[in-house]
Amino acid sequence: MEFKQSLAQRIIIAFALMSALVAGSFALGIVATVHLVEEKLISAGLGGDLNRMLLMDSVSDWSHRPEPDQLFYFSGGPGDFDLPKDLRHLEPGFHEVFRGPLSYHAMVEVVDGRRYVLLQDQSDFEEREQVLFAVVLVGFVLALALAVFLGWILARRVMAPVVRLARQVRHRDQLLGLAPPLAPDYASDEVGELAVAFDATLGRLRQALTRERMFTSDVSHELRTPLMVLASSCELLLENSALDERARAQVERIARACEEMRDLVQTFLMLARTQRDDASMTPRLMVGQAAEHLLSLWRKPIESKGLKLVVNTHEDVSQESYNATFLLAVMGNLLRNALHYTDEGFIALTLRSNGFLVEDSGVGIPEEKREAMFQPFVRGNEQRGEGLGLGLSLVQRICENQGWTVELSPMQPNGCRFSVVLKAD
Structure with a gap:
């Protein structure tokens, strides 16, 4: 897969994804731990309350009632304490029971063939969970935003020498023979190695351009002499009145070609120069x-x-x-x-x-x-x-x-x- 983003954007994205993975794992760990601990605590509390109810049942002392947010049932119990049909299938232990729009934590015990069930409204527990989830979510979003910001700062710092090197390489004066080397301005790291490579490549380009300019200049200069000879010869031939019309036309054609060649040589000579003429x-x-x-x-x-x-x-x-x-x-x-x-x-x-x-x-x-x-x-x-x-x-x-x-x-x-x-x- 080919990435279209710039290198700085890739650094920011990688930093943000890494932070999202770490922050997300940490948030899920917090939620799971709190949920497990709170469930253990509720299970232990319900178990203690149920044991108290069993003790009251054994001594026939019903002066103590369940807590306001609790419901107590047992098999064959009198009146409202009789075990409802929707709870008779529950196995001994801790459960979560839904009754209409409400949800309960349930603790089930079986003693001497009699099934005891203690329900506790978990509305408060759900509210605490929602608050916890909101806090964790806000923390995750803030951590992600902070990661993007830090990634942006990090990308700017990391890319600063690369951007500076690119500007120096793009500068038109870098191909001049007197252009200073790039490597001394950078540390001995990956960017420094890149600067050394650019110095070597630019050096070869300077040598190639110098050879091209010298060749073009030398050839253009050397061609002037034979062109001058041809032009002078054409002038002398045209002064000869003995030439017929066809021969004169051919000499004029040669003279015109010499002039075109002289202009072309002059053009190449001027293009070969490093700086534009004043x-x-x-x-x-x-x-x-x-x-x-x-x-x-x-x-x-x-x-x-x-x-x-x-x-x-x-x-x-x-x-x-x-x-x-x-x-x-x-x-x-x-x-x-x-x-x-x-x-x-x-x-x-x-x-x-x-x-x-x-x-x-x-x-x-x-x-x-x-x-x-x-x-x-x-x-x-x-x-x-x-x-x-x-x-x-x-x-x-x-x-x-x-x-x-x-x-x-x-x-x-x-x-x-x-x-x-x-x-x-």
Whole structure:
């Protein structure tokens, strides 16, 4: 059975159940003991009174009558002392007899074949029992309430170091290289062992993140040189007037791919850094400027495919400036994705007050794959081109890094809508 309660709640419940078991056993023991002792005392008292009655019967001295709450009967007794039929079946000893709404304690003796019965009203005894039961019940409830309260205090004290450790582990600075170890802050107990385990795990995570950042940074840095060579070569080739139209188009395509690769390398390099760049030290662009730059690159490929490029600009379009590399990467990847998966219809870019929309009339994305489309190496059902399915993953990663949000929704009758909400630094 799987418990849904928190660990603190389990401690309180366990403490309350244990206290209820102990208090309940103690209460039942008290009730049983008192009941047994009182029964023994009543039995002894009735036995003494019955012996007194037998003595009076033997000397024929009836000047002493039974107590007001007692009834005395015997076989063949005169008048009211004659043994009733409902008592003739009782065996010798102590009994409890019910006569209508009343209950009696009865003591039976058989002497020389004659049966003697002494009844005593037990109303007082029942009242004392009810008082006892009420006291025990109140004590049980108070003990249970006290157990819950003490369990709550105990759970808070026991869970305090665990909660503090969880907060420290969740803190984003804990993965930084200079983050202090956790174990020295805790005693050498189970929580301390847990802190040691977290230190070891976090240490391995820091090393893995450091290796990833160094690899990404080194690769991005090393790729700049060959990209610069390719770009320069393309510029020189384009200056050659001897190129025919087909060759020039191919060189322009290579130049455009080099520029895209350079932007991608710059994006990876910036994502690999531990801290965000200072806004004053990073190139900045407004949404309109980024759109103008990207449309100059993508208008020709889009229109050459027979698609209609629609650009909408709201009057209150954002005038905030954003990280140029990241903004161009997000908008450019969404436009590229729309071009790859749209064969006819349109591609629309809408600039809004808090971000932008990229819409298309392409093949769309099935509902069951929409949530996974932002994961690495996930592609649509109609896989086209030579991409690895990293474009949307990169968009998601940049948005998380910058505090932006990106949402995917379907278009009717087909197509996709990507909505990006930008947050100013």
